[in-house]
Protein backbone atom coordinates (compact mmCIF):
# COMPACT_ATOMS: atom_id res chain seq x y z
CA UNK A 1 0.00 0.00 0.00
CA UNK A 2 2.77 2.39 0.90
CA UNK A 3 4.74 1.47 -2.24
CA UNK A 4 1.69 1.99 -4.41
CA UNK A 5 1.14 5.52 -3.19
CA UNK A 6 4.83 6.36 -3.74
CA UNK A 7 4.59 5.19 -7.35
CA UNK A 8 1.48 7.25 -7.84
CA UNK A 9 3.24 10.27 -6.37
CA UNK A 10 6.20 9.78 -8.73
CA UNK A 11 3.89 9.63 -11.72
CA UNK A 12 2.41 13.00 -10.77
CA UNK A 13 5.88 14.53 -10.38
CA UNK A 14 6.96 13.17 -13.77
CA UNK A 15 3.81 14.49 -15.42
CA UNK A 16 4.46 17.91 -13.88
CA UNK A 17 7.95 17.90 -15.39
CA UNK A 18 6.68 17.40 -18.96
CA UNK A 19 7.69 20.88 -20.08
CA UNK A 20 11.19 20.50 -18.66
CA UNK A 21 11.72 17.25 -20.55
CA UNK A 22 10.93 18.94 -23.84
CA UNK A 23 13.60 21.56 -23.25
CA UNK A 24 16.10 18.82 -22.52
CA UNK A 25 15.28 17.13 -25.83
CA UNK A 26 15.83 20.35 -27.78
CA UNK A 27 19.23 20.82 -26.18
CA UNK A 28 20.17 17.28 -27.14
CA UNK A 29 19.24 18.02 -30.76
CA UNK A 30 21.47 21.10 -31.00
CA UNK A 31 24.47 19.19 -29.68
CA UNK A 32 24.15 16.43 -32.28
CA UNK A 33 27.53 15.92 -34.00
CA UNK A 34 27.67 17.15 -37.62
CA UNK A 35 28.03 13.67 -39.08
CA UNK A 36 24.84 12.52 -37.33
CA UNK A 37 22.58 15.39 -38.34
CA UNK A 38 19.00 15.93 -37.37
CA UNK A 39 16.79 15.74 -40.46
CA UNK A 40 16.70 19.14 -42.12
CA UNK A 41 13.18 20.39 -41.50
CA UNK A 42 11.26 21.25 -44.63
CA UNK A 43 14.08 20.30 -47.01
CA UNK A 44 12.65 18.71 -50.14
CA UNK A 45 14.44 15.46 -51.00
CA UNK A 46 15.54 15.52 -54.61
CA UNK A 47 13.12 16.74 -57.26
CA UNK A 48 12.10 20.35 -57.52
CA UNK A 49 14.28 23.26 -56.45
CA UNK A 50 13.36 25.41 -53.48
CA UNK A 51 11.19 28.44 -54.21
CA UNK A 52 13.30 30.78 -56.35
CA UNK A 53 15.91 28.06 -56.98
CA UNK A 54 17.24 27.24 -60.43
CA UNK A 55 17.80 23.95 -62.21
CA UNK A 56 21.19 23.23 -63.82
CA UNK A 57 22.20 20.35 -66.07
CA UNK A 58 25.52 18.50 -65.96
CA UNK A 59 26.08 15.91 -68.68
CA UNK A 60 28.07 12.77 -67.99
CA UNK A 61 29.84 11.83 -71.20
CA UNK A 62 32.51 9.79 -72.91
CA UNK A 63 34.31 12.06 -75.41
CA UNK A 64 36.92 10.19 -77.41
CA UNK A 65 38.66 8.29 -74.62
CA UNK A 66 37.88 10.83 -71.85
CA UNK A 67 35.13 10.46 -69.29
CA UNK A 68 33.83 13.88 -68.26
CA UNK A 69 31.24 15.91 -66.49
CA UNK A 70 30.17 18.82 -68.72
CA UNK A 71 30.54 21.49 -67.47
CA UNK A 72 33.44 20.51 -65.23
CA UNK A 73 32.97 23.60 -63.09
CA UNK A 74 29.60 25.02 -62.20
CA UNK A 75 28.53 27.77 -59.83
CA UNK A 76 25.09 27.49 -58.27
CA UNK A 77 23.18 28.94 -55.35
CA UNK A 78 22.03 27.17 -52.23
CA UNK A 79 18.50 25.94 -52.96
CA UNK A 80 19.27 25.15 -56.61
CA UNK A 81 18.94 21.71 -58.17
CA UNK A 82 21.48 19.97 -60.40
CA UNK A 83 20.40 17.29 -62.88
CA UNK A 84 23.18 14.87 -63.82
CA UNK A 85 22.36 13.26 -67.15
CA UNK A 86 23.87 9.99 -68.37
CA UNK A 87 24.68 10.93 -71.98
CA UNK A 88 27.32 8.37 -72.96
CA UNK A 89 29.91 5.96 -71.59
CA UNK A 90 27.90 4.97 -68.52
CA UNK A 91 27.36 3.70 -65.97
CA UNK A 92 28.15 6.95 -64.17
CA UNK A 93 27.32 8.32 -60.77
CA UNK A 94 27.94 11.32 -58.53
CA UNK A 95 30.05 10.87 -55.39
CA UNK A 96 31.09 13.84 -53.29
CA UNK A 97 34.41 13.72 -51.45
CA UNK A 98 33.31 13.97 -47.83
CA UNK A 99 36.51 15.80 -46.85
CA UNK A 100 36.08 18.36 -49.65
CA UNK A 101 32.60 19.66 -48.89
CA UNK A 102 32.02 22.54 -46.44
CA UNK A 103 30.98 21.98 -42.86
CA UNK A 104 27.26 21.17 -42.71
CA UNK A 105 27.11 20.09 -46.36
CA UNK A 106 26.94 16.38 -45.56
CA UNK A 107 23.66 16.91 -43.71
CA UNK A 108 22.16 18.92 -46.57
CA UNK A 109 23.26 16.35 -49.16
CA UNK A 110 21.98 13.49 -47.05
CA UNK A 111 18.54 15.01 -47.59
CA UNK A 112 19.20 16.21 -51.14
CA UNK A 113 20.66 13.03 -52.66
CA UNK A 114 18.06 10.28 -53.14
CA UNK A 115 18.96 6.56 -53.28
CA UNK A 116 22.48 6.86 -51.89
CA UNK A 117 24.65 3.72 -52.11
CA UNK A 118 26.81 5.12 -49.29
CA UNK A 119 27.00 8.55 -47.63
CA UNK A 120 27.41 11.23 -50.36
CA UNK A 121 27.43 8.53 -53.07
CA UNK A 122 24.67 8.55 -55.65
CA UNK A 123 23.39 5.45 -57.45
CA UNK A 124 24.86 4.18 -60.73
CA UNK A 125 23.04 5.39 -63.83
CA UNK A 126 23.10 2.78 -66.56
CA UNK A 127 20.17 3.67 -68.82
CA UNK A 128 20.84 6.26 -71.56
CA UNK A 129 19.46 9.69 -70.63
CA UNK A 130 18.89 8.57 -67.04
CA UNK A 131 18.89 11.57 -64.71
CA UNK A 132 20.09 11.88 -61.14
CA UNK A 133 18.84 14.99 -59.40
CA UNK A 134 20.67 16.52 -56.44
CA UNK A 135 18.86 19.15 -54.43
CA UNK A 136 21.11 21.73 -52.78
CA UNK A 137 18.46 22.97 -50.36
CA UNK A 138 20.18 24.24 -47.19
CA UNK A 139 23.59 23.55 -48.72
CA UNK A 140 26.23 25.82 -47.20
CA UNK A 141 28.40 27.96 -49.48
CA UNK A 142 31.72 26.57 -50.59
CA UNK A 143 33.35 24.09 -52.93
CA UNK A 144 31.94 20.64 -53.56
CA UNK A 145 34.30 18.28 -55.35
CA UNK A 146 32.87 15.10 -56.75
CA UNK A 147 33.76 12.15 -58.92
CA UNK A 148 32.31 9.21 -60.79
CA UNK A 149 32.91 5.98 -58.90
CA UNK A 150 33.36 3.72 -61.98
CA UNK A 151 35.62 6.26 -63.75
CA UNK A 152 37.60 7.93 -60.96
CA UNK A 153 40.81 6.19 -62.06
CA UNK A 154 40.15 7.58 -65.55
CA UNK A 155 39.93 11.12 -64.20
CA UNK A 156 36.18 11.66 -64.23
CA UNK A 157 35.78 14.36 -61.61
CA UNK A 158 34.40 17.87 -61.35
CA UNK A 159 33.56 20.70 -59.01
CA UNK A 160 30.52 22.67 -57.92
CA UNK A 161 30.67 25.99 -56.15
CA UNK A 162 27.70 26.89 -53.99
CA UNK A 163 27.25 30.60 -53.36
Ligand SMILES: [Cu+2]
Nearest residue numbers: 091092148151
Ligand atom coordinates in the same frame (compact mmCIF):
# COMPACT_ATOMS: atom_id res chain seq x y z
CU1 LIG B 1 31.50 7.80 -65.13
